[in-house]
Amino acid sequence: MSQPHFVANPMSRRDIRSYVFLIRNLFHVSDEENIDIFNLIEVGLSEAFEDFSYLIVPEHKMYEYALFLPELNELRIREDVYEAALNGNPRHRFTLAHEIGHVCLHRGIKRLARGGAPVSIPAFKDPEWQANEFAGELLAPTHLIGNLSQTEIMLKFNLSREAAKHRYNNSKK
Numbered sequence: 001m002s003q004p005h006f007v008a009n010p011m012s013r014r015d016i017r018s019y020v021f022l023i024r025n026l027f028h029v030s031d032e033e034n035i036d037i038f039n040l041i042e043v044g045l046s047e048a049f050e051d052f053s054y055l056i057v058p059e060h061k062m063y064e065y066a067l068f069l070p071e072l073n074e075l076r077i078r079e080d081v082y083e084a085a086l087n088g089n090p091r092h093r094f095t096l097a098h099e100i101g102h103v104c105l106h107r108g109i110k111r112l113a114r115g116g117a118p119v120s121i122p123a124f125k126d127p128e129w130q131a132n133e134f135a136g137e138l139l140a141p142t143h144l145i146g147n148l149s150q151t152e153i154m155l156k157f158n159l160s161r162e163a164a165k166h167r168y169n170n171s172k173k
């Protein structure tokens with residue numbers, strides 16, 4: 001996991017689960033198995049957060065897959081990543097869901113000063129951990145997982161095998 005650039009407000013797995021449940025309700029996708037993350041980014045987030053903006057950046061101009069700038073409330077997505085997700089690529093659908101997590105949870109949070117001593121922060125305050133939990137819950141919510149197997153989770157929610165395994169284990173906690 002990369003070094004976080006800011007410390008998030010503490011959130012437990014349970015907090016994130018409840019929050020995503022509300023978000024799915026708000027966007028009228030409570031029981032969707034294969035949610036339209038593009039509609040969420042292009043319409044949902046813009047309606048929910050007035051100052052939110054996103055842009056698609058040409059591949060040669062960006063190193064990261066995607067990047068959320070909390071101080072600007074701006075989401076930048078690399079073009080090839082966006083297109084792969086549009087084509088249903090499970091890994092990049094997760095990338096975008098992860099960024100939606102940052103937008104929902106970390107808007108307006110100040111970044112840590114650059115060049116300071118490396119900080120070690122507990123998972124529940126780590127924005128990357130939070131965004132990953134959010135993404136998993138958004139794509140494959142606990143209430144729809146029920147007693148599905150890992151393979152069923154992978155197929156039903158269009159997740160990578162690794163993400164499906166993580167969701168399987170998480171849903172039991």
Ligand SMILES: [Zn+2]
Nearest residue numbers: 098102128131
């Ligand atoms: Zn992140």
